[in-house]
Amino acid sequence: QAQLVESGGGLVRPGGSLQLRCRVSGFTWDYYGFAWFRQAPGKEREGVACISRTGSVTRYADSVQGRFSIARDRATSQAFLQMNGLTAEDVGTYYCAAFEGSRASCQTTPVAMNYWGKGTLVTIFS
Numbered sequence: 001q002a003q004l005v006e007s008g009g010g011l012v013r014p015g016g017s018l019q020l021r022c023r024v025s026g027f028t029w030d031y032y033g034f035a036w037f038r039q040a041p042g043k044e045r046e047g048v049a050c051i052s053r054t055g056s057v058t059r060y061a062d063s064v065q066g067r068f069s070i071a072r073d074r075a076t077s078q079a080f081l082q083m084n085g086l087t088a089e090d091v092g093t094y095y096c097a098a099f100e101g102s103r104a105s106c107q108t109t110p111v112a113m114n115y116w117g118k119g120t121l122v123t124i125f126s
Contacts, residue, residue: 002026002115004096009120012086016124020081022096022117032098032115034072034079035108038122040092047108048094049081057106063089086124093119 008020022034035050049060049070058070069082079096097113099105107113 002098004098004115004117006094006096006117006120009094009122011123011125013125014087016086017082017084018086018122020083020094020096020120020122022079022081024077024079024096024098027098027115029074029077032100033105033107034070035097035099035106035113036070036079036081037095037097037108037110038090038092039095039119043092045095045110047110050099050106050108051079052104052106053101054103057104059106059108061108083122086122088124088126091122091124093121095119 003025005023033053036048037045038048039045051058051070067085071080096117098115099107099113
C-alpha cells in the first residue's frame with residue numbers, strides 16, 4: 001500500500017526556514033516523481049514545486065522561486081522541500097504527492113498525482 005508521510009512543519013518567524021520531509025513507501029521509487037502542494041485556509045490547493053523521477057528536472061511556482069528547493073534521496077526514500085525566507089504568504093498545510101511519468105516529467109497539477117500524503121502545517125509568527 002502506497003504511503004507518503006510528511007513531517008517538518010511548524011511555527012517559524014518571518015524570514016525563517018523550515019525543511020519539510022516526505023517519507024515514501026509501498027511503490028517503486030524509480031517510477032515516480034514528487035511534488036509539493038500547499039493549501040491556505042479558504043484557498044485552493046496550489047502546486048509549489050516538483051521533481052522528476054530521475055531528479056534531473058525541477059520546477060517551482062513563481063511565488064517560491066529562489067526561496068524553496070525540492071530534492072529527493074533514494075537511499076532514505078524521502079523527498080524534501082527546503083523553504084527559506086518564509087513569509088505570511090507561505091502559511092498553510094503542505095502536502096507531498098507522487099506522480100508516475102516519463103524520466104523528464106515534472107507535474108504540479110493535482111489531478112496528475114497518483115498518491116498523496118496527509119499534510120504538515122506551516123505557520124508564521126505574526
